[in-house]
Amino acid sequence: MASEGELGRKWDRCMADSAVKLGAGFGLGIVFSVIFFKRKTWPIAFGSGMGLGMAYSNCQHDFQSPYLLHGKFVKVS
Amino acid sequence: TVAAFDSFRFVIKGSLAGAAVYMAYDQGLLGSGTQGAEALRKAQAALPPAIQEWTSYLGWEVRAAQLPPTPKFDFSPSDSWNKGVQTVMSALSVAPTRACEYTVEGWKYVKDLVK
Numbered sequence: 001m002a003s004e005g006e007l008g009r010k011w012d013r014c015m016a017d018s019a020v021k022l023g024a025g026f027g028l029g030i031v032f033s034v035i036f037f038k039r040k041t042w043p044i045a046f047g048s049g050m051g052l053g054m055a056y057s058n059c060q061h062d063f064q065s066p067y068l069l070h071g072k073f074v075k076v077s
Numbered sequence: 078t079v080a081a082f083d084s085f086r087f088v089i090k091g092s093l094a095g096a097a098v099y100m101a102y103d104q105g106l107l108g109s110g111t112q113g114a115e116a117l118r119k120a121q122a123a124l125p126p127a128i129q130e131w132t133s134y135l136g137w138e139v140r141a142a143q144l145p146p147t148p149k150f151d152f153s154p155s156d157s158w159n160k161g162v163q164t165v166m167s168a169l170s171v172a173p174t175r176a177c178e179y180t181v182e183g184w185k186y187v188k189d190l191v192k
Contacts, residue, residue, distance in 0.1 A: 008153070011154060012153050012154055020117050024101050027101070028097060
């Protein structure tokens with residue numbers, strides 16, 4: 001596993017996580033807007049912003065942790 | 078009874094909102110970066126069969142010639158970026174040579190026209 005490939009993989013993870021968090025924040029913002037806030041727009045923007053903030057924090061943690069290995073558990077039957 | 082109905086409505090709304098938040102948490106959408114990437118991969122894997130199921134449910138006959146096979150969403154942003162950078166840099170490195178060649182050819186063409 002080349003080290004320069006590891007940086008590319010971190011960026012890929014970061015982009016994927018950003019898309020997921022943005023979508024989840026947007027979706028939950030819609031849910032809260034419809035249920036509690038009479039279909040106003042601000043909960044949607046708030047949720048999307050929170051999602052982006054969580055994604056940024058995760059990316060920062062991932063890039064600044066050079067010694068953590070991302071592995072998978074493989075069950076040996 | 079109006080107060081009871083209002084509090085009942087609030088409980089229902091709270092339950093719905095709580096269920097939505099819990100479902101998002103359970104699917105790993107609010108966790109670490111690795112969990113988010115894994116959730117996206119699972120969604121990408123589940124999308125083509127879902128499209129297939131819905132088109133067949135709606136009765137749309139999809140022949141192989143009309144629609145291409147369900148595309149694989151195996152997109153790597155870092156690979157695409159690196160390829161783009163390499164393409165741009167190699168184009169820039171041969172640009173002066175190509176410019177010279179095209180200038181010579183253009184000049185020759187003009188001279189032939191003028192003859």
